[in-house]
Amino acid sequence: MNKIYLKSVVSFILIFVLVGFAVAQLDRSVEPQPGPSFKMSIPKIERATLDNGLRIVIVEHRELPVVQVQFVLRSGADADISEKAGVASLTADMLDEGTKTRTALQIADELDFIGASAATSANYDASIGSLLTLKEHLSKAMEIFSDIILNPNFPENEFERLKSELLTDLLAQKVRPDIIAGNIFNAKVFGSQNPYSQSIDGSEETVKDISLNDIKDFYGKYYAPNNASVIIVGDITKSEAVAVVKQFFGHWKKKEISPLKLFNPQISTENKIYLINKDNAPQSQIRIGNIGIERRSPDFYAVNILNQILGASNGRLFLNLREAKGYTYGAYANFAMRKSAGPFVAYAGVKTEVTDSALVEFFKEINRIRDEIVSDTEFELYKTAVIQRLPRIFETPAQIAGQLMALELFNLPDDFFSTLVEKYKAITPIDIQRAAQKYLHPKNLTVVIVGDVKSIKEKIEKLGFGKIILCDETGKEL
Amino acid sequence: MFKYFLLLFMIISNSFSQLNIKFEKYVLPNGLNVILHEDHSVPIVAVNIWYHVGSGREKVGKSGFAHLFEHMLFQGSQNVEKGDHFKLLQDAGGTVNGSTNTDRTNYWEVVPSNFLELALFLESDRMGFLTETMTQDKLDNQRDVVKNERRQNYENQPYGMASKVISENLYPPDHPYHWLTIGTQEDLSNATLDDVKDFFREYYAPNNASLCIGGDINPKDVKILVEKYFGEIPSGKIIEKVKPSVPALTENKYLLLEDNVQLPRLYISWITEPHFTDGEPALDILADVISRGKNSRLYKSLVYEKQIAQDVMAYNNSAEISGSFTIVATAKPGISLKQIEEAIYSEIEKIKAGGITQRELDRSKNELEASSIYRLQSVGGFGGKTDQLNRYNVFMGDPGYFNKDLERYRKVKPDEVKNAANKFLKQTGKVVLSIVPKDKKELQAQ
Numbered sequence: 063m064n065k066i067y068l069k070s071v072v073s074f075i076l077i078f079v080l081v082g083f084a085v086a087q088l089d090r091s092v093e094p095q096p097g098p099s100f101k102m103s104i105p106k107i108e109r110a111t112l113d114n115g116l117r118i119v120i121v122e123h124r125e126l127p128v129v130q131v132q133f134v135l136r137s138g139a140d141a142d143i144s145e146k147a148g149v150a151s152l153t154a155d156m157l158d159e160g161t162k163t164r165t166a167l168q169i170a171d172e173l174d175f176i177g178a179s180a181a182t183s184a185n186y187d188a189s190i191g192s193l194l195t196l197k198e199h200l201s202k203a204m205e206i207f208s209d210i211i212l213n214p215n216f217p218e219n220e221f222e223r224l225k226s227e228l229l230t231d232l233l234a235q236k237v238r239p240d241i242i243a244g245n246i247f248n249a250k251v252f253g254s255q256n257p258y259s260q261s262i263d264g265s266e267e268t269v270k271d272i273s274l275n276d277i278k279d280f281y282g283k284y285y286a287p288n289n290a291s292v293i294i295v296g297d298i299t300k301s302e303a304v305a306v307v308k309q310f311f312g313h314w315k316k317k318e319i320s321p322l323k324l325f326n327p328q329i330s331t332e333n334k335i336y337l338i339n340k341d342n343a344p345q346s347q348i349r350i351g352n353i354g355i356e357r358r359s360p361d362f363y364a365v366n367i368l369n370q371i372l373g374a375s376n377g378r379l380f381l382n383l384r385e386a387k388g389y390t391y392g393a394y395a396n397f398a399m400r401k402s403a404g405p406f407v408a409y410a411g412v413k414t415e416v417t418d419s420a421l422v423e424f425f426k427e428i429n430r431i432r433d434e435i436v437s438d439t440e441f442e443l444y445k446t447a448v449i450q451r452l453p454r455i456f457e458t459p460a461q462i463a464g465q466l467m468a469l470e471l472f473n474l475p476d477d478f479f480s481t482l483v484e485k486y487k488a489i490t491p492i493d494i495q496r497a498a499q500k501y502l503h504p505k506n507l508t509v510v511i512v513g514d515v516k517s518i519k520e521k522i523e524k525l526g527f528g529k530i531i532l533c534d535e536t537g538k539e540l
Numbered sequence: 541m542f543k544y545f546l547l548l549f550m551i552i553s554n555s556f557s558q559l560n561i562k563f564e565k566y567v568l569p570n571g572l573n574v575i576l577h578e579d580h581s582v583p584i585v586a587v588n589i590w591y592h593v594g595s596g597r598e599k600v601g602k603s604g605f606a607h608l609f610e611h612m613l614f615q616g617s618q619n620v621e622k623g624d625h626f627k628l629l630q631d632a633g634g635t636v637n638g639s640t641n642t643d644r645t646n647y648w649e650v651v652p653s654n655f656l657e658l659a660l661f662l663e664s665d666r667m668g669f670l671t672e673t674m675t676q677d678k679l680d681n682q683r684d685v686v687k688n689e690r691r692q693n694y695e696n697q698p699y700g701m702a703s704k705v706i707s708e709n710l711y712p713p714d715h716p717y718h719w720l721t722i723g724t725q726e727d728l729s730n731a732t733l734d735d736v737k738d739f740f741r742e743y744y745a746p747n748n749a750s751l752c753i754g755g756d757i758n759p760k761d762v763k764i765l766v767e768k769y770f771g772e773i774p775s776g777k778i779i780e781k782v783k784p785s786v787p788a789l790t791e792n793k794y795l796l797l798e799d800n801v802q803l804p805r806l807y808i809s810w811i812t813e814p815h816f817t818d819g820e821p822a823l824d825i826l827a828d829v830i831s832r833g834k835n836s837r838l839y840k841s842l843v844y845e846k847q848i849a850q851d852v853m854a855y856n857n858s859a860e861i862s863g864s865f866t867i868v869a870t871a872k873p874g875i876s877l878k879q880i881e882e883a884i885y886s887e888i889e890k891i892k893a894g895g896i897t898q899r900e901l902d903r904s905k906n907e908l909e910a911s912s913i914y915r916l917q918s919v920g921g922f923g924g925k926t927d928q929l930n931r932y933n934v935f936m937g938d939p940g941y942f943n944k945d946l947e948r949y950r951k952v953k954p955d956e957v958k959n960a961a962n963k964f965l966k967q968t969g970k971v972v973l974s975i976v977p978k979d980k981k982e983l984q985a986q
Contacts, residue, residue, distance in 0.1 A: 088768060090619035090669070093628060094661050097654035100583035100756075125581050126916055167844075170834035175903045177910025196910055223847060230850050230872055234802045237698055344696070376630045385623070391692065443631050450633020450652045453583045458917040 100453055104480045105462050107469075108300045112308060114316045115288030119466050120303045121295040123459050129200050129296035130459035133191035133211055134470050136291075137284035138184045139262045140401060141322060144255055146276055148264020150184040152224065153280045157182045157191065159220035161213040166220055169210060178203040180210070184262060186400050187471050189284070194460065197297045200306060208310035214281065221274045232266045236535070239340050239347045239512040240411065246537040247349035247510040250336055251405050258404060265536070286317040291470040295459040322401075329353070333507045333528025338535060339515040346417040346513030347409075350424050352503045354406035357399035357472045363485045364497040369397055370444040371436060371494065372408070377444075378427050379408060387423065389416045397501070401472065406501060414514055418521035425504060425527060432498040436491045449486050561916065563929055563939050564759060570775040571747025574766055575929050575939045577754035579919050585755040586920025587659040588648040589667075590930040592750070593743035595721040596642040596782060596861050600714055604686070604723015605731065605739045607640040611682040612736070613647065614638075618669035622678070625662055632658060639922065640721050643782075643860040644934060646927065650920035653756040660769045663751070667744060668773035671737050679736060683728050690722050698801045699975050706809050709793045709971045710864055715785060717862055745776025750933045752926040754919045784814045786862045789969045794986045797975045803850060804983045805870045806877040807973040808884065812856055812863035812964045816935065821949045822960040823856035823865060828904040829896050829957065830854050830887065831867070835903075837887045838867070846883060848875045860935065865964055877974045877985040888965050895958035908949055912942070 105121040112118070139150045158180065159166045173180050178195035180203075191211055195203035235241045245261055252259035260268065292311065294303040355365055372378050373395025383393035390410040398404030408428065412420040456462050456479075468474060509528065511518065523530055532540045563577045594606050616622035629636045634651035649659040694700040704720050711718040719727075751770070753762055789811050813819040830837045831854040834844060842849035852869040869880050918924040932941035974984035 088772060090661070090665060093620075094657040096632065096652075096658065097656075100652045100654050103582050123581075125579075126913055128913060128917070167835055167840070171903070174833045174835065174907055175899070177906040177908075179914075194914060196913065223844070226847065226872075227850060230803070233873065234850075237800055237802055374630075376627060391688070447631050447633050450631075450655075452633070453652050454633075454635070454650065457582050457584065457919070460917070 102452060102480075102483060103456065105295075105456055107466065107476050109476075110300070110304045112287065112312055114312070114314055115286075116307070116311055116314065117291040117470065118304055118307050119291060119293045119470065120298070120300045121459075121462055121466065122299060123296050123462060127197040127297050128459060129195055129197055129294065129298050130463050131193040131195075131204065131207065132293040132295075132463040132467060133193075133207070134291045134293065134467050135189040135285060136187070136289050136471060137319075137322070138188040139186045139260075140257045141280070141284060142257050142260070142264075144257065144260060145268060146264070146272055147257070147260035147268040148228070148262075149272055149276050149280050150189055151262050151264070152228065152269075152272060153277045154182040154184045154189045154191075155224050156216055156221060156277055157210045157214045159224065160215050160217045161209045162215050163213070164206075164209060166217075169206060172206055173203065176202055178206075180207055182210070186258060186262060186404070188467070190467075192460070192463070200298070204306050204310050211285070212311070212314055216274060216278055216281075218274055221277065225269065225272065228263060228269055229266060232263065232269065239343060239345070242338060242535055243347040243349050243409075243510050243512040246336060246338060246512075246533060247351065247407060247508060248405060249537045250334070250510060251351065251353060251508045258400070258402070267536070284319065286319055287311065287314045288316050289319045293463045293466045293470065295463045295466070330506055330508065333505065333509065335509040335511065335522060335528050335530045336533050336537075337515050337519060337522070337530060338510070338512040338533050338537075340512055341514060343512070343514045344414055345411045346414055346420075346511050346518060347411050348417070348420060348424070349407055349409050349510040350421075350428070350507055351395075351405050351407035352507055353403050354397045354501050355399055356401065356403045357468070358401075358474070359399075361497050361500070362399065364489050364493040365397055365399075365501060367441075367445050367448055367486065367489055368431070368494050368497045368501075369395060370448050371440070372427060372431055374444075374447075378431070379410070379424070382423050382427060383410055383412070383420060387416075387419070389413060389420045389423075393420075393424075414517055417511065417513060417518040418525055421509070421522065421525060421527065428502050428504050428507075432495065432502055432504065435495050438491065441491045441494065445486060445489065449483055452482060561925065561929070561940065561942060565933070565939055568746065568767070568771060570771070570773055571745070572770050572773075573750040573933055574763075575750065575752040575926075575933060576757065576759045576762055577752065577919070577925060577929060578757055578759065579754060579925070580756050583653045583756045584650055584919070585653045585656045585659070585753065585757055586648060586650045586924060586926045587656070587663060588646065588752045588754070588920065588924075588926035588930055589663055590750045590752075590934050591645045591744055592643075592748050592779075592934050593645055594641050594643040595719065595723070596716040596859075597743060598716060598719070598723075601727060602731070602735065602739075603719040603727040604721075605736065606645055606743075607721045607723060608682065608686055608728065608731065608736065609740060609744070610638050610640045610645055610647075611686055612674065612678065612740075613666050613670070615678045615682060616673060617666040618672050619665050620662060625666070628658060628662065629655075634659070635921070637922070641859070642717055642721060646922075646930065648920055648922075648927065656753070656757065656762070657765055660765050664769035664773065667746065667749065667770070670744070671740055674733070674737060674740075676733050679731070679733055683731065686722065686728060687725060690725065694720075694722065698799060699805055701797060701799070702805075702807055702973060702975060705795055705797065705973055706807060706866070706971055709795060710787075710789060710809055710811060711862070712787055715787055715862075717859070741776060742779065743776075746770060746773050747775040748779055750930045752930045752933075752939070754924075754926040754929070782861055784861055786813065787811060789971070792968055793971045795971065795973045796981065796984050797973065798978045798981065799975050801975060801977055803870050803873065804875075804877050804974065804976040804980065805868065806880050806884075806985055807866060807868050807971075807975075808881070809864050809866045809971045809973075810964050810966065810969065812865045813858055814860060814863050815858040817858065819960060819964070820856070820858045820863070821952050822956040823858065823863075823964065825901065825904045825908075825949070825952055826891070826957050826960050827854040827856045827865065828907065829900045830891070832904070832907070837891065838869070838884060841887050842869060842880065842883050848872055848883060849880055871983070876983045877976070881972065881985040888961060891958060891961045892965070895954050898954060901952070901954050901957065905949060905952070909946065912946060
């Protein structure tokens with residue numbers, strides 16, 4: 063065999079291999095593996111405080127010529143007294159209904175004309191004003207925005223209009239079993255004196271008793287620079303941001319804020335099952351849970367992964383009740399983390415005939431995650447999902463501002479975001495079990511079911527899961 | 541869902557010219573349009589794919605296919621087990637969704653940038669290797685899911701049947717906008733596996749698709765991956781373009797539904813024009829002027845001053861084959877829809893006679909321009925940058941149509957809005973639907 067021949071064979075094979083590689087059918091039987099892990103881009107947080115105590119948080123984000131401003135007052139529906147639930151929310155709604163120098167229509171016209179969008183609202187922890195504007199109109203937009211926050215004049219006619227709209231909304235909700243179930247669940251878990259027992263909007267009963275003076279009182283008591291932060295994210299430097307906040311909020315006077323009294327929720331000592339009748343309802347709306355965890359807790363990380371395993375879409379409840387059993391379009395759970403411990407709730411709308419079977423599965427899953435340690439494979443999967451989701455939370459200025467709000471409301475350190483990944487990575491399956499045992503109470507659960515009582519009651523009684531209590535649609539025990 | 545989608549669609553119909561959205565477009569030999577857009581602000585990648593097929597391609601008796609397909613595409617393909625599409629992407633921390641309307645079906649994923657290849661693998665596998673694993677079982681299963689969806693979102697949803705009744709009365713029975721995207725229970729029951737496979741082979745081919753990949757990408761690497769996963773998929777047969785077909789509505793149709801609701805609601809619909817026609821910008825601005833913001837004509841009159849309505853909205857839904865303009869108002873308790881209807885016409889007549897002010901026009905244009913910038917904040921998802929690039933590419937053949945589109949709106953004059961009101965919002969030639977609480981027929985319009 064001569065050398066030349068050999069050489070040409072080798073190169074022939076080589077060519078064949080190369081060409082063959084290029085035309086070979088792609089092997090699709092194995093899904094592609096991820097590339098090297100991404101690096102989180104954590105926004106750089108800058109701060110300043112005005113003499114009147116107003117805190118300013120700034121993130122420069124130069125992608126588009128827009129600026130997102132978030133005004134955050136550290137008093138929300140948690141400052142409502144229970145007979146007047148809805149005051150914090152209505153107060154926020156009233157801010158853009160008239161100032162000392164502008165009518166409601168003028169405020170809307172001036173903001174719309176520059177294409178700025180402003181909104182005000184309240185949640186349990188805060189009252190919030192948000193403004194999105196083009197950079198070129200920042201000064202004008204901030205002038206109007208500060209006007210509605212600093213100088214609302216609460217016109218009587220606008221108040222009556224908003225109150226009537228709110229009452230009409232609450233009336234329209236009466237055909238929504240999901241909303242009825244959620245409201246009664248909160249009322250039963252927290253007991254009547256706790257602000258978390260009421261919806262942020264209040265109820266027909268509480269709203270009808272709210273007067274304009276209640277709104278003015280709330281504003282007078284809580285709206286103050288030393289109780290607030292202004293978060294600015296977008297096409298702006300720190301010094302520009304500080305200058306514009308100082309210009310429009312600098313003269314706002316400090317005042318004494320009476321601290322919120324902490325509330326002691328009544329802890330129940332047995333499972334209670336509340337049934338609310340909806341004649342012939344094809345579905346039962348189920349809510350199951352107990353008081354959960356406050357936002358500042360060091361268990362934040364473990365509980366988030368715990369909830370991913372139990373209650374996320376593709377979590378255990380979803381896979382069991384929807385995928386395996388076909389009882390429902392979706393079954394989920396979540397922990398509402400607020401200044402104080404909010405509710406843990408597992409929920410689904412299930413076909414009427416399987417209401418009792420669905421309850422069995424809910425209880426089973428809640429017990430299982432306490433009693434059995436999560437396998438390493440399952441744990442890694444859910445933990446990774448929690449971590450991989452993080453890059454998305456900082457895409458837009460509004461998302462960034464929303465994240466920063468947590469720092470302002472719960473006094474979290476500024477390195478909270480840069481340490482997130484490592485904190486999640488440090489969680490182990492044992493931490494999950496510990497968290498489950500601490501925050502899920504299968505012998506002390508509140509269960510609320512809105513459905514066709516005549517077809518579900520007997521079967522639920524047979525389960526022997528707890529005391530059965532019949533309620534009307536407002537939650538009053540019958 | 542359908543209704544909300546129409547709204548979204550209307551909102552994304554223009555964009556801002558000073559901004560240059562950089563992209564690169566090329567076409568694979570099999571006809572697949574590929575658009576790449578770099579944005580390294582966060583380590584995420586958006587994959588967005590449009591198939592140029594919606595319920596407008598369906599035939600009488602075969603309604604609901606395009607949407608049924610949206611479901612079938614999540615049921616696994618040759619190399620992806622049923623359920624894995626969601627699972628793999630969710631485990632990756634990604635988000636996924638899809639939607640169908642009259643003219644197109646879109647699917648998207650947003651994933652951490654190191655999972656781009658997974659998203660391309662999944663999208664390509666269901667484009668190229670779906671029919672092999674499509675079984676009667678899967679079809680039956682998804683048909684049931686869709687029927688449940690129909691019950692949940694239409695039949696048992698307060699006001700849920702409005703869009704169906706309106707479409708059926710605006711369009712004649714042989715017009716493809718006559719039926720809803722979700723289809724009828726009957727057509728869904730009659731669909732055979734072969735019907736569905738044929739529909740797929742015809743419309744889910746690379747030559748009828750546009751793939752947009754945006755975010756933290758390196759175009760050079762992405763091109764190799766696109767070739768790797770999509771290059772081997774054969775193209776389908778040539779698909780003829782749909783032709784606009786705008787029916788004439790020459791009478792007023794008053795319709796009544798009793799529903800499990802607390803508040804009566806009124807819908808008034810007129811036929812308008814398809815999208816990207818000369819009439820569309822003035823119609824969109826007209827919708828803005830009458831219902832966007834506290835100072836808009838209908839809001840100010842019905843909700844703010846008279847306080848006879850809880851809410852009011854108006855939108856022009858210009859689509860590929862035809863268009864319609866709809867006003868929806870919910871009455872306050874005890875208010876009859878007749879009163880609402882009269883109040884609406886009274887405002888419309890004012891515009892028909894006196895036109896709109898320069899300030900109203902400028903306000904609307906400024907809002908349109910600003911929101912076209914705000915819409916560029918997200919790279920993925922419904923209405924994100926990748927979705928907008930695909931929309932312009934599919935309908936105008938130019939992903940960068942943003943500037944030209946915005947220009948159409950910029951040049952609208954006050955008189956054109958007045959003319960649009962006169963031309964389209966006719967006194968005779970409309971559908972008026974009343975939805976009232978059970979046993980409250982006396983609250984209906986007319």
